[in-house]
Structures are given as structure tokens and as C-alpha cells.
Amino acid sequence: MGNSNRRPSAQDPRNRRRSKRKAKKKRGKFILLGIEVLVLAALVFVLIKVIGITGKTDHVKFEDDVIINDGAKDAYAQVAPGSRNGETIQQMYKQVVLFGVDSREGQLNKGTRTDTIIIASINKETNEIKLCSVFRDTYLNLSNDEYNKCNSAYAKGGPEQAINMLNMNLDMNIENYITVGFKGVVKTVDSLGGVPIDVQSNEISHLNNYQYCMNDELNLGGYTEVTSTGLQTLNGLQATAYCRIRYTGDGDFTRARRQRDVVTQMSEKAKQTDVTKLVGIAEDALNYVSTNFTSDEIIDVAKNASKYTVVGSDGFPFESNRTTGTIGSKGSCVIPKDLTTNVTMLHKFFFDVDDYDPSDKVKECSDKVAADTNPYL
Numbered sequence: 001m002g003n004s005n006r007r008p009s010a011q012d013p014r015n016r017r018r019s020k021r022k023a024k025k026k027r028g029k030f031i032l033l034g035i036e037v038l039v040l041a042a043l044v045f046v047l048i049k050v051i052g053i054t055g056k057t058d059h060v061k062f063e064d065d066v067i068i069n070d071g072a073k074d075a076y077a078q079v080a081p082g083s084r085n086g087e088t089i090q091q092m093y094k095q096v097v098l099f100g101v102d103s104r105e106g107q108l109n110k111g112t113r114t115d116t117i118i119i120a121s122i123n124k125e126t127n128e129i130k131l132c133s134v135f136r137d138t139y140l141n142l143s144n145d146e147y148n149k150c151n152s153a154y155a156k157g158g159p160e161q162a163i164n165m166l167n168m169n170l171d172m173n174i175e176n177y178i179t180v181g182f183k184g185v186v187k188t189v190d191s192l193g194g195v196p197i198d199v200q201s202n203e204i205s206h207l208n209n210y211q212y213c214m215n216d217e218l219n220l221g222g223y224t225e226v227t228s229t230g231l232q233t234l235n236g237l238q239a240t241a242y243c244r245i246r247y248t249g250d251g252d253f254t255r256a257r258r259q260r261d262v263v264t265q266m267s268e269k270a271k272q273t274d275v276t277k278l279v280g281i282a283e284d285a286l287n288y289v290s291t292n293f294t295s296d297e298i299i300d301v302a303k304n305a306s307k308y309t310v311v312g313s314d315g316f317p318f319e320s321n322r323t324t325g326t327i328g329s330k331g332s333c334v335i336p337k338d339l340t341t342n343v344t345m346l347h348k349f350f351f352d353v354d355d356y357d358p359s360d361k362v363k364e365c366s367d368k369v370a371a372d373t374n375p376y377l
Contacts, residue, residue: 066160084125092125179290200229210241
């Protein structure tokens with residue numbers, strides 16, 4: 001595909017102006033596109049460990065241990081359903097959280113909200129991966145008994161507080177994260193040769209408007225308009241713009257689904273890519289990755305990276321147990337109708353655990369979410 005510097009066209013100029021104004025308000029926000037980033041980050045650390053490559057990778061060591069609820073610790077010590085040799089849930093599964101933040105200035109660790117939060121649960125026996133988006137406007141405990149939209153946890157305390165927020169509200173056992181910069185995502189998609197996406201007619205004008213904004217702000221040198229519907233290969237800028245669309249379908253819920261769809265397609269393309277080429281992509285990724293993985297940990301995750309398969313995708317809170325509302329000064333929020341029920345459903349989705357009983361801390365958070373939000377619903 002060639003590049004052009006023209007602005008996108010639209011059938012209705014008024015709709016185009018409104019859409020562009022909305023896009024500009026959000027411009028500069030980066031979408032994390034995750035499992036392939038996990039693979040690439042693994043390669044980065046293999047290179048560092050084995051042949052001494054150095055770069056700008058932001059390796060973070062947390063000051064304190066992350067929060068894991070007492071009840072959750074007991075649950076993760078139980079034998080995992082379907083395990084072949086009696087492994088516990090903690091032994092059988094690895095959870096990694098994938099963050100997307102505004103990183104135009106290279107800031108990957110604090111002072112900015114996460115546009116994207118995706119938990120990746122990796123079954124280490126089967127190499128199967130399940131992805132669950134946590135909707136950024138979900139009203140939760142920020143891990144310090146302050147309740148607000150969950151994406152503000154990263155802004156206040158960086159990845160450490162954001163992980164604590166997820167573990168506390170969801171009974172997760174997350175210890176590791178990866179955040180990658182905006183340009184790294186565009187470059188990675190391009191290096192993989194693009195991704196196949198089925199573009200709908202109501203998405204085209206928004207996709208092109210986001211391309212225009214990102215190209216202008218990041219000085220990318222031009223962009224190629226998407227002009228037709230249907231299954232087609234999107235380049236890096238197009239795919240990232242596609243992931244940012246939130247003005248069609250069910251708003252942010254549909255946007256999160258788009259993100260997971262692109263994640264899945266990028267994972268498939270990474271599996272088909274020559275190892276030598278992946279090493280080159282990994283070298284480029286050095287400039288865009290922030291993580292608290294140690295070399296040994298990420299090498300362990302990466303052992304079977306080429307065999308990873310995304311087998312499940314969903315969003316939290318789950319569709320059957322969520323609502324939305326304007327919660328006073330907090331603004332428009334996604335609200336779990338019952339947080340404990342959602343956590344039970346999440347553990348079923350990730351670990352195939354039936355009738356999971358959430359911890360006392362989750363029940364406490366659930367009661368507080370209900371008390372804060374019910375007067376507005």
C-alpha cells in the first residue's frame with residue numbers, strides 16, 4: 001500500500017467534522033495490542049540475556065509485593081480443573097496484564113490513564129490464551145479504597161497500582177505487566193505485514209479520521225485511506241486507528257472487542273513469521289516496552305511462544321451483568337451490577353472453575369460499588 005497526505009473524505013461533511021472533533025479529543029492515545037507484544041518482549045529479553053543486546057527497554061522493579069487477596073491465594077492453591085498431573089491453578093496458569101497508555105513523550109509508567117487494559121491468561125500446559133478486556137471506565141476500588149474509573153489507577157500509581165487494583169477487585173493473581181509505546185504498535189503491525197480485518201461500512205470514516213489525527217501528531221509522513229468494506233489487510237496505522245473507534249456499535253464495548261480481534265490476528269501473524277525477522281522486530285521493540293518481567297521469567301513464558309493460540313475473548317464486567325450510568329462527579333461509568341457475580345464468571349472463563357466463591361475483599365468492594373452507584377441508576 002502507498003501513502004498519501006490527503007485528508008479522509010466523508011459523504012456528510014457535518015458528520016465528518018463532528019467525528020473528527022471527537023477523534024482529536026482522543027488523539028495521541030495509544031492502543032495496546034498485546035499477545036504479540038508479549039512474544040516480542042520475550043525475544044527482547046532473550047537477546048539481552050544471550051547476546052548482550054542493550055537498548056531503551058524500561059525494566060521496572062516494584063518497591064513492594066503486589067496485592068493478592070487472602071481468599072484468592074487459597075483458591076490458586078487448589079488443583080486446576082483438567083490438569084494432567086494435579087497442578088494447582090497457580091502452577092498451570094500465568095496471568096499477564098497488557099496496558100495501553102498515552103506515551104507520545106515516552107512516558108510508560110505514571111501520570112497517564114490506561115486507554116486499554118487486557119488480561120491475558122496463559123494455560124502453560126496447552127499454550128492456550130484467553131483475553132479479557134477490563135473496560136477502562138469500570139467503577140472499582142483503585143486499591144487504596146478510593147473508588148473511581150479503573151483506568152485512573154495507572155495514572156495515580158503506575159503499573160504497580162493498576163495491578164493491585166485488578167487483583168483486589170477481581171481476585172486475580174497478576175504479578176507481571178507489559179506496556180508498549182504507540183509507535184511500537186504501528187511498527188510491529190507493519191513488520192508483521194499487516195493484519196486481516198473485516199471492516200464495516202460505518203467504521204470507515206472514523207478509521208480514516210483517526211489515521212489523519214495520528215499521522216498529523218506523530219509525523220508519520222502520510223497515510224492510506226481505507227475506502228472499501230470487507231475483509232482486507234490493514235497496515236499498522238490503519239489497524240491502530242481501527243482499534244480506537246468507539247462511535248459505532250456499542251461504544252467502548254465494541255471498541256474493546258476490536259482490540260481483542262486485532263490482538264488475535266497479530267498473534268496468528270507472529271506465529272507465521274520467520275524467526276530471523278522476529279528477532280529484528282524484537283530489537284525495534286526495545287524502544288517501546290516497559291515491563292517488570294525478569295529475563296528468566298519472560299524466557300519461561302516464551303518457551304512455546306510459537307505455539308500460543310488465542311481460544312477465548314471477552315470483556316469485564318460481562319455483558320449479562322453490567323450497566324452504565326453517570327455517577328456524580330465521576331462521570332459516565334461502566335458498572336458491575338454485582339461485582340461478586342462478575343468475579344465468579346471471570347474465574348469460570350479463565351480457569352474453568354465452577355461456582356467460584358469470591359474473597360471477602362471482593363465482597364466488600366462489591367458492596368461499596370453498589371452503595372455508591374445505586375442512587376444514580
